[in-house]
Amino acid sequence: MIREMCAADTKAAAMIEKELFTDSWTEQGFIDSLKEPTALFLAAEGEDGSLQGYIGAYYVLDDAEIVNVAVTKSCQGQGIGLSLVHEMLTRLREKKVETVVLEVRIGNAPARHVYEKAGFEAIGIRKDFYELPREDAVIMKKDI
Helix, strand or coil: CEEECCHHHHHHHHHHHHHHCCCCCCHHHHHHHHHCCCEEEEEEECCCCCEEEEEEEEEECCEEEEEEEEECHHHCCCCHHHHHHHHHHHHHHHCCCCEEEEEEECCCHHHHHHHHHCCCEEEEEEEEEECCCCEEEEEEEEEC
């Protein structure tokens, strides 16, 4: 089930961040983001009520940026990431957003594949965007 993220999800989201990323968001970072009126965070909840993944975006007028997408290692490869992206695009469209952008590590082929399946196209490179390890980011865009 995909639903809006709530404060009760922030601890689990921060744990998923630590599991997956070297430069991870903190629980407080999620709490603060959920309070932002231009933020939208969605959660993928398993049948047992556990947080399996999440996606977050910020939007202003007709533009949005997806700032993070994560699925627990044990749930990867099951289509959860793609479902989260599709649901985010649907909800952003309802908010009259027309263009969505994101950055992804150039070496993260699985994530790039998910975004391409959702209709995103590479439009540029940000040199040395990521740290630990240092890596370029691919800028991707989708008109919705």
